[in-house]
Amino acid sequence: MQVTKDTLIGEALQISMDIAPILMGIGMHCIGCPASQGESIAEACMVHGVDADELVAKINAMLAEK
Numbered sequence: 326m327q328v329t330k331d332t333l334i335g336e337a338l339q340i341s342m343d344i345a346p347i348l349m350g351i352g353m354h355c356i357g358c359p360a361s362q363g364e365s366i367a368e369a370c371m372v373h374g375v376d377a378d379e380l381v382a383k384i385n386a387m388l389a390e391k
Contacts, residue, residue, distance in 0.1 A: 327385045330377045334369055335362030337384065341391065344384055351375050 328337050328344075334356060337344050348356050352373050355361050361369065366384075370377035 326388060328366060328381055328388070330367035330370075330381055331365050333362065334364050334366065337366065341388060343387060343391070347380075347384055347387065351380065 326340050328340065332340075334348070334353075338356065345356055348369075352375075353361070353369055364372075366381060367377045369375075370380055
């Protein structure tokens with residue numbers, strides 16, 4: 326399973342809770358709040374000033390290792 330920039334944060338965390346430390350590591354500390362559950366990775370990256378393509382690549386690399 327892979328994520329895209331359009332994957333919602335809530336969906337990504339349902340795929341694997343191992344994504345949470347990656348998000349927390351780049352400053353997305355509000356991953357548990359209700360609003361973030363309906364926010365896409367791209368939207369969250371825009372708010373946090375993070376490159377969405379790099380984040381998606383990092384998450385998918387971690388998922389591929391599992």
